[in-house]
Amino acid sequence: MDSAELLQQVQVAGALDRATAEQVIVATVVTLAERMSHDELLRLGTRLPAERQVAVHAGSPSCQPFGADEFVHRVAERVGVEPQVVWTHVRAVLGTLEREVAEMEEVRQRLPRDFDALMA
Numbered sequence: 001m002d003s004a005e006l007l008q009q010v011q012v013a014g015a016l017d018r019a020t021a022e023q024v025i026v027a028t029v030v031t032l033a034e035r036m037s038h039d040e041l042l043r044l045g046t047r048l049p050a051e052r053q054v055a056v057h058a059g060s061p062s063c064q065p066f067g068a069d070e071f072v073h074r075v076a077e078r079v080g081v082e083p084q085v086v087w088t089h090v091r092a093v094l095g096t097l098e099r100e101v102a103e104m105e106e107v108r109q110r111l112p113r114d115f116d117a118l119m120a
Contacts, residue, residue: 006096014092020079024086027078028093031071034064036107068114087118094119 011021064075069083076083077092097103098119108119 001054006100007063009100010092013096014089015090016092020089021092023079024075024089025093028090030078031074032094032107035066035071035111036063067112070120071115071118079113089120091120 004027007018007021010016010025011018013022014021016024052099072083072087072090074088079086094104094115095118098108104119106113113120
């Protein structure tokens with residue numbers, strides 16, 4: 001999957017304009033990187049478009065165990081909107097990544113069950 005394809009799929013899934021989709025993709029990937037272990041980051045990062053790999057490395061160097069609500073809150077802070085606004089946008093990004101990037105299945109299995117609604 002290339003960057004343009006990811007952007008287009010997120011725009012359609014979330015009914016977003018290009019700028020908002022770009023912003024939410026980066027914020028979601030950075031936040032996901034904060035939640036993942038180093039090994040998971042390396043595997044996922046190699047499967048993302050080159051333009052998105054930078055966002056993976058912008059996350060925390062250590063895995064931070066937080067739930068789905070905190071995940072959405074962090075993305076909302078990065079995007080500059082309320083969490084209830086960004087929830088469907090995050091879902092569009094994570095759902096697209098799960099459909100298109102095989103490594104996301106392994107990531108999903110390691111996340112708490114409260115993430116299931118974000119990855120549908």
